[in-house]
Each structure stands twice: as structure tokens, then as C-alpha cells.
Amino acid sequence: xxxxxxxxxxxxxxxxxxxxxxxxxxxxxxxxxxxxxxxxxxxxxxxxxxxxxxxxxxxxxxxxxxxxxxxxxxxxxxxxxxxxxxxxxxxxxxxxxxxxxxxxxxxxxxxxxx
Numbered sequence: 001x002x003x004x005x006x007x008x009x010x011x012x013x014x015x016x017x018x019x020x021x022x023x024x025x026x027x028x029x030x031x032x033x034x035x036x037x038x039x040x041x042x043x044x045x046x047x048x049x050x051x052x053x054x055x056x057x058x059x060x061x062x063x064x065x066x067x068x069x070x071x072x073x074x075x076x077x078x079x080x081x082x083x084x085x086x087x088x089x090x091x092x093x094x095x096x097x098x099x100x101x102x103x104x105x106x107x108x109x110x111x112x113x114x
Contacts, residue, residue, distance in 0.1 A: 047112045050077065052103035059097045065114035066092050073111040083108060 047063035063070070072095070074083045086098040095112065 044113055047114075049110050050106045050108065051097070051110050052105055052107040054105045055102050057099045057102045059099075059103075060090065060094060061097065061110060061112070062094050063112045063114070064093045065112065067114040068092055070095065070112050070114035072113070075109050077107055077109050 045065050047065060049061060051059050051061065053059075068089045068091075070089070072087060074085060074087075074097070075081060076083055083103075088096050088098075090096050097110070
């Protein structure tokens with residue numbers, strides 16, 4: 001069992017590594033311990049959308065991922081080039097993208113992971 005693959009915090013992974021280094025293998029860990037470690041995993045979710053309307057320089061996107069801890073990617077559909085713009089978190093489910101020039105209608109692909 002690789003503690004880094006469990007999705008647990010550093011302290012828990014370190015403690016588990018110590019147990020494993022002492023010869024206590026996964027088969028000897030109780031189901032309760034394994035269950036608690038697995039409960040610490042956080043499943044990432046993804047939201048994607050095509051955005052741009054040709055007139056708005058500010059676009060609010062509701063991703064419904066339930067977190068402010070997000071990673072996003074924004075690219076032009078036609079050229080596949082990544083686009084750099086100002087992005088701010090509005091709340092747990094919403095971000096706001098600001099552009100100097102309004103993107104053309106349906107010209108950008110946004111992916112949000114959180």
C-alpha cells in the first residue's frame with residue numbers, strides 16, 4: 001500500500017509509512033483503520049463549458065463543484081491556444097472571468113477541476 005495514493009494528509013501518510021516500515025502490512029491493518037484512511041480521500045470533480053458571447057467582458061460561470069479550491073484551464077477552440085485572463089472565486093460554486101476584449105461567441109473552452 002502506497003500512503004501517497006490514499007489521498008490523506010502528510011501526517012497520516014507519515015504515520016502509515018512508519019507502521020509499514022515496522023512490518024505491519026496492509027493485510028494486518030484493521031478494516032476500521034483502512035476505512036478511516038479511505039474516508040480521507042477526496043474525489044475530484046470536473047466541469048466544462050464553452051463560453052463567450054461576443055459582447056460580455058465579464059463572464060460568471062456556475063460550476064457547482066462545492067469548493068473554492070479549483071484549478072482551471074481556458075483555451076481558444078479554434079487555435080487550441082491557452083488563454084490567460086483574470087479569474088476570481090465568487091463562492092463555492094461560482095467563478096468570474098474578466099477579459100479586456102469580449103471573447104467571440106462560443107470561442108473559448110473552460111474546464112474547472114475541484
